[in-house]
Amino acid sequence: MSNLASEPEFEQAYKELASTLEDSTLFKEHPEYRTALEVVSIPERVLQFRVTWEDDKGVLRVNRGYRVQFNSALGPYKGGLRFHPTVNLSILKFLGFEQIFKNALTGLSMGGGKGGSDFDPKGKSDNEIRRFCQAFMRELSRHIGADTDVPAGDIGVSGREIGYMFGAYRQARNRFEGVLTGKGLGWAGSLIRPEATGYGLVYYVEHMLQHAGQGSLAGKRVAISGSGNVAQYAALKCIELGATVVSLSDSKGSLVAPEDGAFTPEHITAIADLKTQRRPLTDFHYADKFKYYHGARPWVHVGKVDVALPSATQNEINKAEAETLVANGVLVVAEGSNMGCTQEAIDLFEAQRKVNGQKSVWYAPGKAANCGGVAVSGLEMAQNSQRLTWTEKEVDDKLKCIMKSAFLAGLETAQKYVASKEGELPSLVAGSNIAGFVKVAEAMRDQGDWWA
Known part of the structure; x- marks a missing residue:
């Protein structure tokens, strides 16, 4: 790419994928995939x-x-x-x-x-x-x-x-x-579409916790960034499943609950109303129930948490914030946003994953953990093609199946192509990258887009 203008975000995404392919056995077994x-x-x-x-x-x-x-x-x-x-x-x-x-x-x-x-x-x-x-x-x-x-x-x-x-x-x-998804329910939209990314993220995290022998979300402390659709519905689903949500944020700062406090569904609804009006979190009347940190992300202010869900924008957990989360005992970091962690943060989480077996920090990339939104967009496309509308339960059940399949694809592909020690949790970032890449590459080869 040396002949092109700098594209730092794209280069980061490319290098993250390419490095996990290089570090696996994929190219050794299938050198043609480099093409x-x-x-x-x-x-x-x-x-x-x-x-x-x-x-x-x-x-x-x-x-x-x-x-x-x-x-x-x-x-x-x-x-x-x-x-x-x-x-x-x-x-x-x-x-x-x-x-x-x-x-x-x-x-x-x-x-x-x-x-x-x-x-x-x-x-x-x-x-x-x-x-x-x-x-x-x-x-x-x-x-x-x-x-x-x-x-x-x-x-x-x-x-x-x-x-x-x-x-x-x-x-x-x-x-x-x-031609568009996310349409109104009265004109060919789908139930569960606004909730899908947040709900799907939480369903994915449940599979991570269960596989790692960490139980369910019940009783876990969860830190969330963002306050848009993804963060709102992730928070509501976490609360429904018995977790304690301790933070939300926007571009101006973060709201963090004290050690014995938590967000309630009523708080989330009030914040959602603000965001519909495109108003900042500073307009939320939280009295003394939360502490507001101006210009800061929540990660270094939330104290001990079990689960961290970056759900705002790209590169919102850096290396220093990742170190704080690890020191505070985080078990799972799963991206509700796209490329929510810097490469340095991902490297830290991946290094920690290799240290403590089932009790390690386990990181899930956005391309797997937040695929629920586009999955239900795909279900909306299917309903449009058939001129049908599925029930809320039908869509939610399909979403749960898709999130389970995405989790298992990353897990099983990592076990196949990425070397690991006995008892080590598989690399979901490597497994998800390889699983997605191989599926696309094989379809492209079948259709003559590349050959070797």
Whole structure:
């Protein structure tokens, strides 16, 4: 990549995958897969376009729009749209690259992609957001479709934005089809979709705890970052299963419960209402029930915790924070966000995993632990294709099965390709990377995308 402009986030995601493949026996047993890695690391297509729209004062505004259509060997491109001022091609390539293998782990027929814009929805009126979404979709609609590319929501893109974009697509293409997921329940959306990433994350963690002989989430102290959909529903599911949730956060700071305190479902509901209004955690009236840490993530402030769930954005646990979590006795670190830990933090967790057998710190990467969201997006696509709506229980049961399969795929693949000592917990990051990569590489070879 030396001839290209620096893309730090994408390079980090690539190196994380490539290093685990190199450190396993995969390339020794199948040296031809090096060619597959070289091919899969370049997107099939990158779309970049101008989005012009008008603010409430009648002033023309302009933003950059993107869609990275990374890999379609397993199905239509599938991945979210992110509206945030930090969005650039490096971030979208990293997210799209991760999405390829995450989608493979769901077992559903979905390729990998990602898109978005450097538009910032914060501080914008509903009318401004509607005009931007319509302008964005006027261009994007040329390149997507139910059997081609099916975007979803991500940071800055919730049900409101999906609705505006779906309406713009329907008007532009004269088609009502499952071109977006995360739609409203009254117009072809799926039950459990808003909850899916958070619920799926918790189901995955339950499998980790059980396999490691650590029981269930009941009685465990859980630290969570973020306060959006993923964090909210992960917190609610943890509480439902008997855990104590001790933190939430946003871009401005963190709320941490005292040693004998905890978040309740009522607290989570109040915070969710704030976030719907795009208001910060500082507007939450918590009196003396929590301590607020301005400009800080929760990890060094939560004290002893059993489970840590980074659920906000990328690189939100660094090496120093990882060291604090380990010192405070954390058992499981599972990413609700994409690439939630820096490589240095992952290296620390992986080194610790090899030390204490079943009582080691066990780390799960986002491509496995948070695949529940895109899994239920895939189930929404299936319902749209059949013109059916499944019950909440049907969708939740399918989600539980998918999360179990994703866990077992990472576990069993690590046992097959990664050397370990007697009693050592398998590397879920290596196993998940290899399992997702091999599935995609084999489909690409079958379809003539690479050969050796």
